Amino acid sequence: MKKFDYFRPQSLKELFSIYDENSAILAGGTDLLVDLRSGKKSFNKVIDIKGIEEFYGIRKANAGVEIGACETFSNILNSKILNKFTALKQAAGCMGCYEIRNRATIGGNICNSSPGCETGVVLSVYEATVNVCGKNGKRKVPFEEFCVGVNKTSLKRGEVVLSIFIPEIKNSKSFYSRISRTQGMDLACWNGAILVINPENPRRRKIRMSFGTVAPTPFRDKEVEKNLSNKKLTQKDIDMAFEEICKKISPRASSLRATPEEKKLAIKNFMNDILGNLP
Ligand SMILES: Cc1cc2nc3c(=O)[nH]c(=O)nc-3n(C[C@H](O)[C@H](O)[C@H](O)COP(=O)(O)OP(=O)(O)OC[C@H]3O[C@@H](n4cnc5c(N)ncnc54)[C@H](O)[C@@H]3O)c2cc1C
Numbered sequence: 001m002k003k004f005d006y007f008r009p010q011s012l013k014e015l016f017s018i019y020d021e022n023s024a025i026l027a028g029g030t031d032l033l034v035d036l037r038s039g040k041k042s043f044n045k046v047i048d049i050k051g052i053e054e055f056y057g058i059r060k061a062n063a064g065v066e067i068g069a070c071e072t073f074s075n076i077l078n079s080k081i082l083n084k085f086t087a088l089k090q091a092a093g094c095m096g097c098y099e100i101r102n103r104a105t106i107g108g109n110i111c112n113s114s115p116g117c118e119t120g121v122v123l124s125v126y127e128a129t130v131n132v133c134g135k136n137g138k139r140k141v142p143f144e145e146f147c148v149g150v151n152k153t154s155l156k157r158g159e160v161v162l163s164i165f166i167p168e169i170k171n172s173k174s175f176y177s178r179i180s181r182t183q184g185m186d187l188a189c190w191n192g193a194i195l196v197i198n199p200e201n202p203r204r205r206k207i208r209m210s211f212g213t214v215a216p217t218p219f220r221d222k223e224v225e226k227n228l229s230n231k232k233l234t235q236k237d238i239d240m241a242f243e244e245i246c247k248k249i250s251p252r253a254s255s256l257r258a259t260p261e262e263k264k265l266a267i268k269n270f271m272n273d274i275l276g277n278l279p
Contacts, residue, residue: 073105114151249263
């Protein structure tokens with residue numbers, strides 16, 4: 001591993017005084033340290049942000065919740081405030097293993113922007129907002145504009161993620177599903193999230209669906225969602241929606257974890273399980 005200088009600032013001001021183009025932000029380190037050790041990435045400075053209080057907290061805020069970027073998956077899993085966010089809890093529960101959940105952060109998860117990352121599809125259906133901060137101030141980025149490619153985000157140079165805001169959507173239910181090769185200790189081969197607003201009332205019902213590992217970033221098709229909303233669904237509606245999604249996704253044939261056919265089958269099963277059981 002190439003040598004680097006390690007910094008642990010105690011404030012945002014101190015962070016921005018040392019953060020330059022040859023620095024890496026270190027949160028839980030479960031992605032970064034793997035990349036530094038393998039030589040995939042190298043930096044002169046590694047800046048550990050875990051000493052800065054602005055990166056912490058799981059709190060109610062403006063008709064939703066705000067989760068500090070350095071909150072771990074274990075904290076998310078154990079937070080009572082997040083009980084209504086079923087899909088997020090489900091995703092946090094199948095992330096890595098006990099040790100990884102204790103270390104890995106939600107901020108690191110979205111900044112690494114892996115196509116099957118646990119929180120990607122969930123934040124996508126919740127239509128979360130990412131609170132970003134740089135030397136020159138703060139800005140809000142809709143989650144759908146945050147992940148822009150495999151391991152690529154729309155963060156500008158010198159910016160960090162401070163927190164993630166998730167709006168609470170009244171009278172809604174959210175669901176998460178993932179398949180992996182082993183129980184407990186593997187990245188998702190495929191994952192997906194579905195949010196149903198007004199589940200009991202077909203005419204006022206809205207459907208949101210997002211799928212991971214089938215495109216460079218979490219995949220949503222708002223046209224398909226619209227066609228599935230505001231009506232009582234038949235099997236034909238669900239089958240047509242599935243066929244439409246299959247035309248637009250691009251799962252890699254070279255993936256080590258699952259074939260495109262397996263991923264499509266997972267989408268089909270998930271849609272049938274959730275949408276097929278709505279009144
Ligand atoms: C054994 C193992 C199992 C795993 N299993 C899973 C799994 O099941 N599901 C899954 O999704 N992932 C899994 N991962 C990947 C990893 O644990 C997650 O992506 C994790 O959420 C990364 O968080 P972190 O805090 O460790 O990030 P770090 O490694 O500290 O950082 C990741 C990247 O984000 C940047 N970064 C971190 N925080 C910020 C911030 N606030 N602002 C700006 N940039 C930031 C870093 O510079 C780095 O580029 C696994 C990893 C390992 C080693």
